[in-house]
Amino acid sequence: MALLDIAGLTVSIDGAAVLGPLSFSMEPGTSLGLVGESGCGKSMTALSIMGLLPERARLAGSIRFDGTELAGLDDRAHARLRGRRMAMIFQEPMTALNPVRTIGDQIAEGLLLHGLGGGDVSGRVADIMARVGLPPARFPQALYPHQLSGGQRQRVMIAIALAMQPALLIADEPTTALDVTVQLDILGLIRDIARENAMALLLITHDLGVVAAMCERTMVMYAGRSVESGPTRAVLGSPAHPYTRGLLDALPTGDRIGRPLRVIPGSVPRAGDRVDACAFAPRCAIVGPVCRERTPGFTDLASGQTVACHFADGAGGTGGVGRTGGMNGRTG
Amino acid sequence: MSSADGPFLVELDGVVRDYRLPRRWLFSPPPVLRALDGVSLAIRPGESVGIVGESGSGKSTLARIVAGLDRPEAGRVRRGGCVQMVFQDPYGSLDPRMRVERIVGEALFGDPDGRARKRERCIDALEAVGLSADDMRKYPHAFSGGQRQRIAIARALVARPDLVIADEPVSALDVSVQAQVLNLMVDLRGRFGMAYMLISHDLAVIAHLCERVAVIHGGRIVEEGATAAVLASPRHQHTRALLDAVLPPxxxxxxxxxxxxxxx
Incomplete structure (x- = not known):
């Protein structure tokens, strides 16, 4: 049974659609990367699962996690799952950590809250800290977040998440705020910890190199929807959606010094500007009349991806036959 | 601005810059952070030099010293032309209460041209970055991140600079928009022939724009050379660490x- 099964999820804020409809599922112990630019809905997806959407947000559709329906779940029931069964690592560890509490307290908090500490909470915290690369000899539990570097703070965040041995670990741009030379250490740590503990990893990033290194499957999002999903090898190696191709082409690579990069013209649509058409049509290189009239359905390709493009199969205008609104991004 | 006598547009010789940090105790002397520790660097007219380094390496301090926004404790800075700057955050660097006309036109304060001529120059600069005369009346909030960075570049361009210092000009932008701004910078250099000093943590961005690169670490330039050569065979261990950290897609x-x- 899938650990996480999202079907027809939509989120709107003050009447403006910011996400969806979005459908995907994850098996236990698998890894999925959500890739896209600012405003594509990737963070909203994470917050929907965690039950941390802003007060004004309205959620519809279904999020089944571990056999429980999360849509419409009351806050207390959601809080019992949060931390215990699902945990999240945020982009900016300085704002996500409490500045006036010691790191030992913050790692222990979940254990105490969910009654998992057993007799020796402090010993358990020390073990976890050693595992994330904060050995007790150099990093006493009495340290405060401001005494640590950005990378060390992110290790504390990982320790907090790891303490509960959750079934699902969500990491939202976990290395974007860190220096590049620290990035690999933190990514490697997240990957190893997810593997060792058979956690499913949902990794949110704008960086195609990060999903390439970390995730078996990738889902590319644009304007609140999935445009392409499948095995990372296929999505990055033979991208089928013009947006995915555009993102890959827009990366500056050293062998094209001084020559123009291929660009995606225009900019991402603002939330609420969503229309009943392909949201990428205004920026698309292979746009046709049908793209401005109908939202594309999903087409499964032999290479393994599921693509939301009218021209996915090369024919044009027929994409999505019988698949509209269907499952995409099934992992495992 | 001094006259350009030498072959260099900007020449730094043994530049040192210290920052005094907050005192730990009321009567203790403030600890000193040496942000730049004897940096020497020269930029020729029309040349593009990249400065790559991590946070805290001193790269932004270097940019501020070259721009004349900050003064060195020791060493010498010689500047031989008009220097303009483009900042990282296009949301923070444009005054939200000014119209585009005033934002761009401010760079012409003190310029002998008349008002009508200044206006023409603003329009020319906006058109050069892909915006239009209609945008003159708008406020920054009406523009996307990429368009705002175009306005910031137009503001630098309007003064006809010999050197544009760009401090992380695309790192706050979406990937698809980054490429637009990088292309624009290459295009503008071809048309106006100015020199660039591009500050970035991203070697790929620097490789795209700069023929020469200097790697800065701990306030010192640890490696400098032709970009292609440095990327192909880095000599300093920190340069190798930066290259190893880049994850390809x-x-x-x-x-x-x-x-x-x-x-x-």
């Missing part, structure tokens, strides 16, 4: 890099 290569980093 290729699952096999990216995973191998991650595995190698885990083992070391």
């Amino acid at each position: 290729d699952p096999q290569a990216a995973r191998e890099k991650l595995d190698r980093a885990r083992r070391s």
Whole structure:
């Protein structure tokens, strides 16, 4: 049974659609990367699962996690799952950590809250800290977040998440705020910890190199929807959606010094500007009349991806036959 | 601005810059952070030089010293032309209460041209970056991040600079928009022939725009040379660390890099 099964999820804020409809599922112990630019809905997806959407947000559709329906779940029931069964690592560890509490307290908090500490909470915290690369000899539990570097703070965040041995670990741009030379250490740590503990990893990033290194499957999002999903090898190696191709082409690579990069013209649509058409049509290189009239359905390709493009199969205008609104991004 | 006598547009010689940090105790002397520790660097007219380094390496301090926004404790800075600056955050660097006309036109304060001529120059600069005369009346909030960075570039351009210092000009932008701004910078250099000093943590961005690169680490330039040569055969260990940290969008290569980093 899938650990996480999202079907027809939509989120709107003050009447403006910011996400969806979005459908995907994850098996236990698998890894999925959500890739896209600012405003594509990737963070909203994470917050929907965690039950941390802003007060004004309205959620519809279904999020089944571990056999429980999360849509419409009351806050207390959601809080019992949060931390215990699902945990999240945020982009900016300085704002996500409490500045006036010691790191030992913050790692222990979940254990105490969910009654998992057993007799020796402090010993358990020390073990976890050693595992994330904060050995007790150099990093006493009495340290405060401001005494640590950005990378060390992110290790504390990982320790907090790891303490509960959750079934699902969500990491939202976990290395974007860190220096590049620290990035690999933190990514490697997240990957190893997810593997060792058979956690499913949902990794949110704008960086195609990060999903390439970390995730078996990738889902590319644009304007609140999935445009392409499948095995990372296929999505990055033979991208089928013009947006995915555009993102890959827009990366500056050293062998094209001084020559123009291929660009995606225009900019991402603002939330609420969503229309009943392909949201990428205004920026698309292979746009046709049908793209401005109908939202594309999903087409499964032999290479393994599921693509939301009218021209996915090369024919044009027929994409999505019988698949509209269907499952995409099934992992495992 | 001094006259350009030498072959260099900007010449730094042994520049040192210290920052005094907050005192730990009321009567203790403030600790000093040496942000730049004897930096020497020269930029020729029309040349593009990249400065790559991590946060805290001193790269932004270097940009501020070259721009004349900050003064060195020791060493010498010589400047031989008009220097303009483009900042990282296009949301913070444009005054939200000014119209585009005033934002761009401010760079012409003190310029002998008349008002009508200044207006024409603003329009020319906006058109050069892909915006139009209609945008003159608008406020920054009406523009996307990429368009705002175009306005910031127009503001630098309007003064006809010999050198444009760009401090992380695309790192706050979406990937698809980054490429637009990088292309624009290449295009403008071709048309106006100014020199660039591009500050970035991203070697790929620097490689795209700059023929020469200097790697800065701990306030010192640890390696400098032709970009292609530095990328192909880095000599300093920190340059190699920066290169090793770049994950390519290729699952096999990216995973191998991650595995190698885990083992070391």
